[in-house]
Amino acid sequence: MRKKGKIVANVISGLIGRSWSMLFAAAGYQVRIYDTDPSRMSQALEEIKLQLQDLDKRGLLRGELTADEQFSRITIATTLEECVKDSFFIQENVPEDAELKKKVHAELDKYIRSDAILASSTSAILPSIISEGLAHRNRFIVVHPTNPPFYAPMVELCSAPWTDPEVMETTRALMKEIGQQPVTINKEIDGFVLNRLQYAILGEGWRLIRDNVISVEDFDTVMKHGLGRRYAFMGPFETAYLNSEGWKVYSERYADMIYRIQKSFGEPEKMVGPTLDKVQEECNKMVPMEKLQERRQWRDRRLTALAKLIKDMEEEDKQAEGQ
Ligand SMILES: NC(=O)c1ccc[n+]([C@@H]2O[C@H](COP(=O)([O-])OP(=O)(O)OC[C@H]3O[C@@H](n4cnc5c(N)ncnc54)[C@H](O)[C@@H]3O)[C@@H](O)[C@H]2O)c1
Numbered sequence: 535m536r537k538k539g540k541i542v543a544n545v546i547s548g549l550i551g552r553s554w555s556m557l558f559a560a561a562g563y564q565v566r567i568y569d570t571d572p573s574r575m576s577q578a579l580e581e582i583k584l585q586l587q588d589l590d591k592r593g594l595l596r597g598e599l600t601a602d603e604q605f606s607r608i609t610i611a612t613t614l615e616e617c618v619k620d621s622f623f624i625q626e627n628v629p630e631d632a633e634l635k636k637k638v639h640a641e642l643d644k645y646i647r648s649d650a651i652l653a654s655s656t657s658a659i660l661p662s663i664i665s666e667g668l669a670h671r672n673r674f675i676v677v678h679p680t681n682p683p684f685y686a687p688m689v690e691l692c693s694a695p696w697t698d699p700e701v702m703e704t705t706r707a708l709m710k711e712i713g714q715q716p717v718t719i720n721k722e723i724d725g726f727v728l729n730r731l732q733y734a735i736l737g738e739g740w741r742l743i744r745d746n747v748i749s750v751e752d753f754d755t756v757m758k759h760g761l762g763r764r765y766a767f768m769g770p771f772e773t774a775y776l777n778s779e780g781w782k783v784y785s786e787r788y789a790d791m792i793y794r795i796q797k798s799f800g801e802p803e804k805m806v807g808p809t810l811d812k813v814q815e816e817c818n819k820m821v822p823m824e825k826l827q828e829r830r831q832w833r834d835r836r837l838t839a840l841a842k843l844i845k846d847m848e849e850e851d852k853q854a855e856g857q
Pocket of ligand 1: 546681
């Protein structure tokens, strides 16, 4: 658990950077954080400390180390060079702006070990765009987490065309080791998979709400009390597979109907104009804007409870397999 000499650098300690720090520290790694704004780093440490204490209280700490031991593994670096120079894995978390990411990676490129892995949390910028001009471009990979990474462990891994295959393998193994669920995106694609899927759902919802087929509240109910109930522990392909006698039967029964409905989906529409006003107004009725922070805390309590339930059920599965 000591992982002596293994240092992970977490560049920029914003929302996602903080979560990465906690995940690596819980697995026993030394974590160095850096941000151009020093106040963000001290703020990050304060918040991490509180979160670790809270997780400890609720019996949800990850790994075998105590909250204090995990906290002591995270330290502040005063320069970018100091943060990354000895690190074997560097996770960059600057805001989602391609020019900014390119600039920060060009700087990182000067300081990193030639065998280090340079990862970016980018939600949708292609790995080849960020890494094209780098001397160490063969060491670059996108590691896109789901927010909040502590409770939604899926991470998308996507290489650039010139990334060493070993980088993908090592990153996959590292993600599993720290308790995340990596998926490999085999080729670069805008939005990777999570966001393509999310936007497909939002896009169809937008058209249905625009055309007065359903209200915002009822659309969300379809998701949370319908599809979402299953999707919390089973994907859509397995769901369909179980819903009939396998995929061949599912196709015989439903392929024509699904094709007909898919063809009726409308053109993509920018999320602006009168539908935007309607969506904003209805959401404000469900959760008034001044209560957003309260509702985020409610969401995190729900996610924590769900994570605990899923963890308990996975334990049950393991025990059943062992019998
Ligand atoms: N928040 C999410 O839901 C989420 C989920 C998955 C991936 N991501 C990705 O993670 C990355 C970081 O997102 P976040 O939500 O943590 O952002 P954030 O705004 O919370 O943190 C960004 C950090 O970057 C620093 N920063 C701002 N401007 C800078 C500059 N010019 N130079 C250097 N540092 C600067 C800030 O001080 C801040 O600490 C983005 O690429 C985002 O797309 C975010």
